[in-house]
Amino acid sequence: MSEKDVAPYEPSREVIRFSKLRVLFPSKTHCVHAVDEVSFSLSAPSSFALMGESGSGKSVMASTLLRLLPKEAIVEGRISAFGFDNLLDLPIRRFHRLRGTRMVLIPQNPLGSLHPMFRIDTQVRQTLRVRGQLPKRQEEIQVNEALLRVGFSDPKRIARMFPHELSGGMAQRVLLAVGVGVDSKPDLIIADEPTKGVDAADREHLVALLLERFDQSTILLITHDPWIAKKCQQMAVMYAGEWVETGESRKILDHPLHPYTQGLLAAHPRYGLHPIQGFMPEPSALPTGCRFHPRCHRCDERCRIEHPEPVSVDNRMVRCFHASS
Amino acid sequence: MLQADHITHAFRTGLFSSSRMVLNNVSLHIERGNRCGLIGPSGSGKSTLARILAAQLIPNRGTVRYEGKDVFRMDAAGKRRYRCAVQMIFQNPLLSLDPMQKIIDAVREPLMVHNICRTQTQGTDMASELLTRCGISEAVFQRKPCQISGGQAQRVVIARALGLRPDFLIADEPTSMLDISVQAQILRLMMSIQTESGMGILLITHDMDLIRACCDRVVRIQPDGTLVEERPGMDEKIRLTS
Numbered sequence: 389m390s391e392k393d394v395a396p397y398e399p400s401r402e403v404i405r406f407s408k409l410r411v412l413f414p415s416k417t418h419c420v421h422a423v424d425e426v427s428f429s430l431s432a433p434s435s436f437a438l439m440g441e442s443g444s445g446k447s448v449m450a451s452t453l454l455r456l457l458p459k460e461a462i463v464e465g466r467i468s469a470f471g472f473d474n475l476l477d478l479p480i481r482r483f484h485r486l487r488g489t490r491m492v493l494i495p496q497n498p499l500g501s502l503h504p505m506f507r508i509d510t511q512v513r514q515t516l517r518v519r520g521q522l523p524k525r526q527e528e529i530q531v532n533e534a535l536l537r538v539g540f541s542d543p544k545r546i547a548r549m550f551p552h553e554l555s556g557g558m559a560q561r562v563l564l565a566v567g568v569g570v571d572s573k574p575d576l577i578i579a580d581e582p583t584k585g586v587d588a589a590d591r592e593h594l595v596a597l598l599l600e601r602f603d604q605s606t607i608l609l610i611t612h613d614p615w616i617a618k619k620c621q622q623m624a625v626m627y628a629g630e631w632v633e634t635g636e637s638r639k640i641l642d643h644p645l646h647p648y649t650q651g652l653l654a655a656h657p658r659y660g661l662h663p664i665q666g667f668m669p670e671p672s673a674l675p676t677g678c679r680f681h682p683r684c685h686r687c688d689e690r691c692r693i694e695h696p697e698p699v700s701v702d703n704r705m706v707r708c709f710h711a712s713s
Numbered sequence: 714m715l716q717a718d719h720i721t722h723a724f725r726t727g728l729f730s731s732s733r734m735v736l737n738n739v740s741l742h743i744e745r746g747n748r749c750g751l752i753g754p755s756g757s758g759k760s761t762l763a764r765i766l767a768a769q770l771i772p773n774r775g776t777v778r779y780e781g782k783d784v785f786r787m788d789a790a791g792k793r794r795y796r797c798a799v800q801m802i803f804q805n806p807l808l809s810l811d812p813m814q815k816i817i818d819a820v821r822e823p824l825m826v827h828n829i830c831r832t833q834t835q836g837t838d839m840a841s842e843l844l845t846r847c848g849i850s851e852a853v854f855q856r857k858p859c860q861i862s863g864g865q866a867q868r869v870v871i872a873r874a875l876g877l878r879p880d881f882l883i884a885d886e887p888t889s890m891l892d893i894s895v896q897a898q899i900l901r902l903m904m905s906i907q908t909e910s911g912m913g914i915l916l917i918t919h920d921m922d923l924i925r926a927c928c929d930r931v932v933r934i935q936p937d938g939t940l941v942e943e944r945p946g947m948d949e950k951i952r953l954t955s
Contacts, residue, residue, distance in 0.1 A: 441892045441893075441894055441895070442862065442863070442892050442895075443862075555754075555755040555756060556755060557755075584889075584890065587754050587755050587919040588919050588920045588921065588922075589754060589919065590754075590755075612892045612893050613893060614893070651894065652893060652894065655893045655894040655896070655897040656893055656897075656922070657896075657897075657920065657922035657923045657925070657926040658922050660926065661896075661897040661900055661901060661926050661927075662897060663894050663895070663897035663898040663901060664894045
């Protein structure tokens with residue numbers, strides 16, 4: 389799948405809507421603002437990339453959607469989906485029926501997410517049984533079909549293997565099989581850094597598999613790699629808990645407007661490995677004004693004092709006083 | 714020079730089954746001041762070759778020579794010197810650090826073991842300098858590995874390796890678990906240290922973009938376990954200079 393094959397974004401129906409989502413983690417001495425006032429919607433079928441460095445809040449957003457946050461987390465705002473006004477208010481038993489059926493997560497670190505002591509077929513069977521999709525006498529057939537669905541040409545061989553015998557890319561595909569099962573068509577697939585630690589050659593193949601085989605679902609792809617984000621139709625760049633640039637992926641990555649997006653691209657080996665100076669601020673100690681200003685070469689007095697709101701520039705939203713083409 | 718000659722190595726795949734050849738008559742030399750990239754897909758034998766070069770694994774056949782001497786036939790003193798001269802850093806830095814040890818202690822310990830520093834105070838001072846050189850602030854010195862990021866942990870591992878003043882650094886996928894901006898920081902740090910110290914670097918990766926940006930030459934492990942040298946196809950505009 390090349391960049392030219394990315395289908396144009398044509399929203400048909402809204403799948404999920406986030407309204408002013410905030411996630412905080414309070415402690416005795418301070419409060420961590422992990423996600424700050426994020427509002428957006430995802431439609432089907434479509435692919436959406438959420439790009440940013442570690443600590444920007446990307447995985448926290450995914451965990452919030454799936455209600456996998458620790459108990460002490462404070463969540464404000466609304467997540468509307470699947471006919472429910474706010475998923476966050478849904479009784480947990482009802483919500484549990486949505487997880488793994490209408491919403492599926494493919495977590496980071498595939499080898500850490502698979503049980504090291506069980507063969508692949510045991511692990512796939514266990515999840516199929518939980519979903520109730522699996523008549524016992526057809527177990528082996530169902531496992532093989534699930535593995536075929538994610539691109540394994542010899543599913544019987546893979547089923548007999550242990551996780552440590554798999555490459556990173558293979559383990560990631562097994563997780564995808566575990567997540568989507570045999571014939572389920574989830575509305576939303578959240579892939580959290582699916583290419584981290586995976587060979588360069590396998591990364592493109594894995595993302596292509598995800599986007600092509602599940603083209604009727606909405607894919608939310610979390611990544612720090614601009615080349616992977618470019619394979620999605622839409623994207624958002626996240627920094628210190630808020631979105632700084634959103635819009636069509638190709639447009640953003642070909643002509644980034646926010647200095648942070650420009651910095652991420654410049655850090656890529658193809659563009660000379662120019663790192664962004666400094667580090668992302670601690671969520672418990674965010675700077676005043678623009679959160680990126682301590683690392684920004686365009687910073688001026690206004691950036692230090694005033695917090696920029698998103699503005700529309702060139703058919704995208706950018707949170708910067710100096711957004712320019 | 715660090716030289717591997719006719720290395721052949723296979724792993725047994727089961728108690729009664731046959732073995733799988735990973736390295737097949739591989740020869741490789743690295744000189745001080747050079748940056749060599751070793752590329753190949755997962756499972757091709759890159760890390761196996763790295764471990765053999767670092768004398769962590771004895772090959773089925775072949776030799777590794779450092780300054781003309783066979784590494785696997787050295788006496789204890791020779792091996793000790795070799796382990797200072799050839800340092801290795803790994804993909805997951807958190808697995809290379811003792812989880813119960815503070816960062817400053819992790820960097821100081823090898824300095825004391827190899828008698829580079831005679832007293833604890835000297836060791837602490839030198840460890841502090843090394844960590845600062847690698848971009849770790851003093852506020853982090855007393856933390857444990859679980860309290861720092863992946864990028865910080867990799868800097869600590871590099872600082873620890875540099876303390877022994879190695880002639881060669883073998884970096885096995887040192888940035889594949891790191892964010893793109895942190896990756897750039899770590900690689901630039903390694904290359905600038907390499908330029909200052911004149912050590913040789915073997916950068917192991919599956920990413921050709923990294924090789925083009927960082928290395929003078931590249932060798933590729935083929936699926937049959939052999940090694941071929943390639944032209945790196947350097948684009949001078951994007952070539953990393955420190």
